[in-house]
Amino acid sequence: MARDPSRVPKLADVARAAKVGNATVSRALSGGKNVSSDAMKRILDAVLDLGYQPNRVAQSLKGASSGIVGMIVPSLSDMFFSKCAEAVESVTRERDALLVLVASHDQDTNVLSSFQRLLLHHIDGLILVRSELKNGALIEGLRHSRVPIVGIDRPLSEIGCPSLVCENFEGARMATEHLLAHNYKRIVSVQVKPELYTMKERLRGYRSAMANGGKRPIEEIIGSREDAVRMLKRHLVEGKLPVGLFASNNLTARYICEATHVLQVSIPREFAILSFDDFDLADTLTPPMSVVQQPVENLGRSAAELLFQQMPGWMSRQAGEGAVPLQLSPQLVIRGSCGCHPQRRTRTMRASSFSLVTTGD
Amino acid sequence: MARDPSRVPKLADVARAAKVGNATVSRALSGGKNVSSDAMKRILDAVLDLGYQPNRVAQSLKGASSGIVGMIVPSLSDMFFSKCAEAVESVTRERDALLVLVASHDQDTNVLSSFQRLLLHHIDGLILVRSELKNGALIEGLRHSRVPIVGIDRPLSEIGCPSLVCENFEGARMATEHLLAHNYKRIVSVQVKPELYTMKERLRGYRSAMANGGKRPIEEIIGSREDAVRMLKRHLVEGKLPVGLFASNNLTARYICEATHVLQVSIPREFAILSFDDFDLADTLTPPMSVVQQPVENLGRSAAELLFQQMPGWMSRQAGEGAVPLQLSPQLVIRGSCGCHPQRRTRTMRASSFSLVTTGD
DNA sequence: CTGAAAGCGCTAACAT
DNA sequence: ATGTTAGCGCTTTCAG
Numbered sequence A, B: 001m002a003r004d005p006s007r008v009p010k011l012a013d014v015a016r017a018a019k020v021g022n023a024t025v026s027r028a029l030s031g032g033k034n035v036s037s038d039a040m041k042r043i044l045d046a047v048l049d050l051g052y053q054p055n056r057v058a059q060s061l062k063g064a065s066s067g068i069v070g071m072i073v074p075s076l077s078d079m080f081f082s083k084c085a086e087a088v089e090s091v092t093r094e095r096d097a098l099l100v101l102v103a104s105h106d107q108d109t110n111v112l113s114s115f116q117r118l119l120l121h122h123i124d125g126l127i128l129v130r131s132e133l134k135n136g137a138l139i140e141g142l143r144h145s146r147v148p149i150v151g152i153d154r155p156l157s158e159i160g161c162p163s164l165v166c167e168n169f170e171g172a173r174m175a176t177e178h179l180l181a182h183n184y185k186r187i188v189s190v191q192v193k194p195e196l197y198t199m200k201e202r203l204r205g206y207r208s209a210m211a212n213g214g215k216r217p218i219e220e221i222i223g224s225r226e227d228a229v230r231m232l233k234r235h236l237v238e239g240k241l242p243v244g245l246f247a248s249n250n251l252t253a254r255y256i257c258e259a260t261h262v263l264q265v266s267i268p269r270e271f272a273i274l275s276f277d278d279f280d281l282a283d284t285l286t287p288p289m290s291v292v293q294q295p296v297e298n299l300g301r302s303a304a305e306l307l308f309q310q311m312p313g314w315m316s317r318q319a320g321e322g323a324v325p326l327q328l329s330p331q332l333v334i335r336g337s338c339g340c341h342p343q344r345r346t347r348t349m350r351a352s353s354f355s356l357v358t359t360g361d
Numbered sequence C: 001c002t003g004a005a006a007g008c009g010c011t012a013a014c015a016t
Numbered sequence D: 001a002t003g004t005t006a007g008c009g010c011t012t013t014c015a016g
Helices: A011-018 A022-029 A037-050 A056-061 A079-094 A108-120 A136-143 A168-181 A197-212 A225-235 A250-263 A296-310 B011-018 B022-029 B037-050 B056-062 B079-094 B108-120 B136-143 B168-181 B197-212 B225-235 B250-263 B296-310
Strands: A068-073 A098-103 A125-129 A149-152 A163-166 A187-191 A218-221 A243-247 A271-276 A290-293 A331-334 A346-350 A356-359 B068-073 B098-103 B125-129 B149-152 B163-166 B187-191 B218-221 B243-247 B271-276 B290-293 B331-334 B346-350 B356-359
Touching: A011 A022, A011 A037, A022 A037, A056 B056, A068 A079, A068 A108, A079 A098, A079 A125, A079 A296, A079 B098, A098 A108, A098 B079, A108 A125, A108 A136, A125 A296, A149 A296, A163 A168, A163 A197, A163 A296, A168 A187, A168 A197, A168 A243, A168 A271, A168 A290, A168 A331, A187 A197, A187 A225, A187 A250, A225 A250, A243 A250, A250 A271, B011 B022, B011 B037, B022 B037, B068 B079, B068 B108, B079 B098, B079 B125, B079 B296, B098 B108, B108 B125, B108 B136, B125 B296, B149 B296, B163 B168, B163 B197, B163 B296, B168 B187, B168 B197, B168 B243, B168 B271, B168 B290, B168 B331, B187 B197, B187 B225, B187 B250, B225 B250, B243 B250, B250 B271
Parallel strands: A068 A098, A068 A125, A125 A149, A149 A163, A187 A218, A187 A243, A243 A271, A271 A290, B068 B098, B068 B125, B125 B149, B149 B163, B187 B218, B187 B243, B243 B271, B271 B290
Antiparallel strands: A098 B098, A290 A331, A331 A346, A346 A356, B290 B331, B331 B346, B346 B356
8 A cells, every 4th residue: 555645765764764864775675685584574565565676866866876868879860870779778677677768860079078977967977989089089088088988880990989880891892892793894882981991891892802803892872862873874884794882881772872863773683782780671772772781770779788797886697697698690691682683582691601501481 | 165075065064063953954955945144155155165065865765856857758759759758858857857768669558667666766857648548547647646747749648637638630641731731632632540549530620621622531541551552553543633731740751761762753743741740851852852840859848847737846937938838830831842832941840820921041 | 873954956935 | 146955766884
């Protein structure tokens, strides 16, 4: 029978009901060390009876953990980031923590101000996604931060923090090799934001594969659908063999798709495409888009789990369950746009193992 | 010259530096009422000098606002919701508040537990997206909540809170009328989660238009791509006229797209499609998908602004700037899948005004 | 094992 | 206009 209707029970109420001191309740509820089993029982009863839940604000003012995790992403509406965020959110929810999401729009100044804002709220940890870390003040601020930080999509060596990234180099190399196997006249790397870490790595992978194949790398940078149209026009080729395009991420792929649509050119007859990053409807395009698929869900979950391991007072699931690997393998998913015979079955390949998998119907 | 390196300055530090009492600093920083311009100046100097920023945790413990807004969405990785969230986040960021995002996965129990968790963190307000509100305990909890709540995508009449929704009925009616104008043999409504408020409204709109057109409504419910395949097979028609499909949301449209792809049927030769909800790549499909576009960004921003208006201590931008309209008009965007001649230019129509707009190439 | 008491940093009376 | 003081609800010494 719960006591008072409208009032939120506080720790002191529990103490009174259990006929013990405040301190004993506090101890009982956090670890239960130094509490007689008798007192413990009465306290637990009172907690249940009153429906008591500790006030997190008071807890965090006192210096204990706040139960709030921050996450800074470039954008919430990009599928890659929102899937990451969703994975992180599910971990925080499992642990009864809260996730604060902030969009940086790829601006260091936003990252810095958001970070400070988060600190004022006593966050317990931060997940930083694809932040460029150019700004000196930002780097200093992060480096001396007392809250643990885990990165995603880019190493955080500048600030000495762990980060979860996909094997971008391998993925790009694998993709390029696949295109090479098709014997296209030329194979072009197309990127949208070449300054990003991931883009540089993927470019390295592309170059490496091209060098191995004895081909001259051709590298394009676009920033809009219109750019993509101009770029495609330049590469419209007389010969029979189509051009192979390696799109470095989903945005690039989207621009190219839109451009091929505008130009009414045929895929993969005139242009073959293979893209980094999977996306909605990729397998419904005509032809379905072959992609290098990142383990997005896994990146998010692992980052969150690693973060919790580093947050004092949030001991990991099974303590010492093992280190989280910081590099995750992408998969090559062949669907048709690369020029492969459009079959019903999708072929899949993992970067590290190179095993060939076949997925259902 | 900032004082101490590693220590975060507190209000008392400012007071000391400015040679005034704590209370004066507090007053100066919140409204600046009852502070001599002389003291004010010294305080501001000290604040700048020390780089002081008020500790939000202490503020919220004291009972003032916490600067945290909660938002419960069914999913973070669905474009509709993540775009909403992004709009809300940009408003909270403008106001120096933080946005906590929680995924409910359409489960009332999750909504309830998340709501309680949010309350323990003293959130200032809540945005509730498409919650079904079946659970009695949830309704009670929300109704008696002392924090303002604003809904999105579904009215919140059960708990007496305002909500921003799209004119679903009008949008669906408009879409169906458009399909009717094509004179298809039959026009079928397809839905994925008929129990949702939006789906019911859209069904009403569909029925209304069908009744007006003197046609018998045909209503399908699917839950997967396989369902869509079976559904399409059933409707494969002998005659020349294709079947017109009204997909009630983007997920429905996706299933149908995948199904047409599997069945290798031609759009809009055999099946014409018009979908509620726009989505990435909709205009890159073959043929591009005609859709009823919701003003997602606007829904999010308006909901957030309305919420801030209701949060004590966060007076709205220009006080009394006017009431936020709770109904927003969707737009009909014709791209080709409905059977219209695939033109370069996209035709657009707003639900309320029915003006015909033409958007550039 | 337990409880009394001192804050965490801030705000809001209540004096002055 | 300004300073003093009493908490907000909790954790944590520190004596019993």
